[in-house]
Amino acid sequence: MNTCCTSPIETIAADKHKVNDECCLVAEKTEAPVTAKCPVSGTLSRKVQRRTVEHLIKSERRDVIENVQYYYCAEPTCEVVYFSGENVPYFTKNNVSVKVFAKEPGDDVNACYCFDWTRKRIQEELVNTGKSTASLQIAREIKAGTCACDVKNPKGECCLGDVNSAVKEIISKKSQ
Ligand SMILES: [Zn+2]
Structure with missing residues (x-):
C-alpha cells in the first residue's frame, strides 16, 4: 500500500513523498x-x-x-x-x-487549503523572517494525519508542489 504521508518530514516538505506521482489520500480506483x-x-x-x-x-x-x-x-x-x-x-x-490556486493569481488565494497558507501569508513570513517554514509546517501536519487535501484542495491532492512554487515565485519577484 502507498503510504507516502508517513515519509520523513523533509521528504514530504520537498514534495518528494508521492509514489508514482500519487498521494496515498488518492486511493479511489475507477475503470x-x-x-x-x-x-x-x-x-x-x-x-x-x-x-x-x-x-x-x-x-x-x-x-x-x-x-x-x-x-x-x-x-x-x-x-x-x-x-x-x-x-x-x-x-x-x-x-x-474556493478559489482555485492554479487559476487565480490573487494574494488571498490559498496554496494550502488545509492549514490556510495563502500567497499573502507565505509572502508575509518571507518578508518578516527571510525564510519560509510553510512546507515544513504542512509536512508535520501531513505526517500527523491532519491533512484533508483530498477534499479541501480543488485538485484533490497534496498542496506542497504549489506551496513550494509559490515560495519560489515570491522569492524571485523580491530579487528583481
Ligand atoms: Zn480546461
Whole structure:
C-alpha cells in the first residue's frame, strides 16, 4: 500500500513523498481512463476523486453532479475546473466554493487549503523572517494525519508542489 504521508518530514516538505506521482489520500480506483482532455482548453487532465467534487461544488450546483468520472483541469486560463469525458455539464470556477490556486493569481488565494497558507501569508513570513517554514509546517501536519487535501484542495491532492512554487515565485519577484 502507498503510504507516502508517513515519509520523513523533509521528504514530504520537498514534495518528494508521492509514489508514482500519487498521494496515498488518492486511493479511489475507477475503470475510467487516467487522463482526459478538457472540453474547453484541451488540457490533458488527471482524474479527481468523487469526494473532492462533492465537497467543493457549491451546494446549489451539487445536484448537477452525475455518476461519472470527473477530471480536474489545471490550465490557468481555463474557466473549467471539473469535467467528465461523458456528455454531462462541466463545472467552472464559479461553481466551486474556493478559489482555485492554479487559476487565480490573487494574494488571498490559498496554496494550502488545509492549514490556510495563502500567497499573502507565505509572502508575509518571507518578508518578516527571510525564510519560509510553510512546507515544513504542512509536512508535520501531513505526517500527523491532519491533512484533508483530498477534499479541501480543488485538485484533490497534496498542496506542497504549489506551496513550494509559490515560495519560489515570491522569492524571485523580491530579487528583481
Ligand atoms: Zn480546461
